[in-house]
Amino acid sequence: MKKRQSSIFRNEGLAFIAPSLLGVAIFVLLPFADVLRRSFFTAGGKFAGLSNYAAVLNNTAFRLAAGNTLKFVMLCIPVLTALSLLLAAAAHRLSAEACRSCSWVEVAKTVLLLPLAVPAASVALIWKLFFCENGFLDVWFLQWFGHPAACMETETAFYVLVFSYLWKNAGYDMVLWSAGLSGIPRELYQAAEIDGAGGFARFRYITIPQLLPMLFTIFVLSLLNSFQVFREAYLVAGEYPHTSMYMLQHLFNHWFADLELEKLYAAAVLTALVIFLLILALQKSWKAGIAD
Amino acid sequence: MIKQMQQIERAACIAALWAAAATVILPLLLLLSGSLMSDAEVAQAMGSVFSGDRSAEFFLFAQYPTLRGYLKLLLDSPEFFVMFWNSCKLTFPILAGQLLVAAPAAWGFAMYDFPAKKLLFTLYIALMLMPFQVTMVSNYVVLEQLSLLNTRWAVILPGIFSAFPVFIICRFFQSVPRSLFDAAQLDGAGPWQIFWHIGLPLGAPGIASAAVLGFLEHWSAIEQPLTFLKDRWLWPLSLFSPGESAGQAAVSLAASAVTLLPPLLVFLMGKQYLKEGISASGLKE
Structure with missing residues (x-):
């Protein structure tokens, strides 16, 4: 049956x-x-083996872009994860108290989620106003330190991109963490408090282990959102930004525009492969947490 | 002593939340204030963006608020209306198609067992993660073969088969109690009846949150229309740029503000679904 x-x-x-x-x-x-x-053929249709892949891997622009993208992901995701966890923990702690503060904690959460609704096209002008030449930061730096900040013309451009990613996604990840936090049984904390555990100890020994199973999804969604930072980069800095924020997306667009299709095919396959392997590896390493 | 520690901890929590909220609000406030400025005031405050060599002057509010930018935009920029409707004509068909295709697929993944299910779901997650630029060239190839390039369908069709709504809705369907499903089956309900009478009503919040997230995503899409639509008359609002000459400054800011309006309304109306949707995607399988 x-x-x-x-x-x-x-x-x-x-x-x-x-x-x-x-x-x-x-x-x-x-x-x-x-x-x-x-990706295994030349433009003329002759079998080329791995030569397209070799051309991509030896290409300086590809190395620069892949390096930047990797650096961006490796820096942004841990920072975002930690920052949003701290904010979520702060909100959780406040709303656990007398419910007088609940309502404005909810308001703060909603405000933090707001950037999700803001199209890149709307906010690009404001980022330009802050970060581009003669903008607010340049003016302030000139006043305080005697030289402009010159964000978009130096290595700092990379961190402008990091900032805009954090601005956009902190609220999103915070909602994810909040869901996890509200799933942790209150009794655990009460028991720990009776045993004399301080705020930090409770966070370290109860909150973090209890939230571990969510890490996979949070990582995946943060990665997904990290690729969209290209929109802001493109609208603020144009097609050819400072080399420190030259991402794979810029390169793909250029190859597409220049009809360097063979390289594009090989690079697309390589990138897809890396992402797929990353997912499989993550899924495996966190399976213990997710399985039950 | 402990009381004092708690007080400090509490103050730190409040400070952190306020600081974060202020950082989020500030650029939006500047955008709103800027959109209420006259051309002359914009030229002074935002000289760095609009007239090149001048310096910006910090502001929080417009000194002489005026709606002239909005009027000029609404009365004197016909292309703005075209682009607004283009945005609607791209976004709504994508959403309708997504829900039609993704809701059953999510139900299939959540409630049934079939060979290679795990593999397929992992494939969907991987597809969901691929940045547009990775699939751009393959999309281009197929759209060219179907001779859909430079038509709205070039943006709509690939959008409909996005993996993201399947992922979100699936998480909601997974919380439908198994017993309900079995009971309906014992009573002789067919699979489509169960989906229609049990799945859809119980999964409605998931569908709503997928719709809200989808709207926010596709309303601000830049890459797809830019790549697949050559004809500027098909471009959506997210690509509107009236030029950054000093004379267009107020219009530019008003356009940025108006572009923000529909997603802002959707956000405010759907914020509960949005939070539920995001939370559900984070909870374990």
Whole structure:
């Protein structure tokens, strides 16, 4: 009986997914397979083995862009994760008290989520006003230190990008953490308090271990959002920004515009492969936490 | 002593939240204030952006608020209206299509077992994570073959089959009690009936939050229209730039503010769904 049921389940489940899968196959999977095939051929259609890949890996622009993108992800995601956890913990602590403060804690959370709704096109002007030449930061630096900040013309440009990512995503990750925090049983904290554990000890020995299972999803969603920082970068700094904020996205756009398609095919395959392997590795390493 | 520590801790929490909220609000306040300035005031306050060699002067509010920028935008920039409707004509079909396709798919993933389900779901997560530029060239290839380039469908169709709504809605369907499903089946309900009468009503908040997140995402899309639409008359509002000459400054700021308005309204109306949707995506499977 059980067995027969599961075989019916099988086809029904697939029927529900079929339309989505068909679309994904037509618009993503099949063309990607085609790109994979083309990445092994020259522009003239001759089999080229791995020479396109070699050309990409030896390309200085690719190395610069891949390095910057990697640096960006490695810096931003831990910082964002920690910052939003601190904010979520602060909000959680305040709303755990007398409910007089609850309402404005909710308001603060909503305000922090607001950047999610702000199109890059709307805020780009304001970032220009702060960071570009003769902007607020330059004026202030000139007053205080005697020289302009020159954010967009130096290595600092990279950190402007980091800032705009944090500005945009802190509230999003904070909501994720809040969901995890409100799932931790109160009794754990009360018991610890009776045992004399201070605020930090409770955070270290109860909060963090209890939240560990969420880390995978938070990482995945933060990574997803980190690629969108390109919109702000593009609108504030244009197609050719300072080299410190030259990302893979800029490079892909240039190769696309210049019709350097063979390199583009190979680079797309490489990037997709790295992301896919990253997901598999993360899923594996956090499986213990997610499985139960 | 302990009381004092708690007081300090509490003050630190409040300070952190206020500081963060102020940082988020400041640029939006400046945008609103700037959009209420006259061309002359903009030229003075934002000289660095609009007239090149001048320095910016910090401000919080417009000194002589005026709606002239908005009037000029609404009465004197026909392309603005075209682009506003373009945004609607791209965003709403994408949302409708997404929900039509993603809701059943999410139900399939959440409630049924079938071979390679784990693998397929991992594939969806990976697809969801691919930056646009990675799939750009393959998208281009297929759109060219279907001769859809430079039509709205070039943005709409790939948008419909986004993996993100499947992921979000699935998380909501996963919390539908198994027993409800089994009971309906015992009573002789078919799979579509169960989906329609149990899945959809119970998963409605998930669908709503996918719709809100989808709207925010696609309303501010830049890469897809820029790549697949050559014809400027098809461009959405997120690509509106009336030029940064001094004479267009007030219009530019008003346009930025008006572009923000629809997502802001959707955000305020849907903020509960939004928070629920984000929270649900974080909870473990």
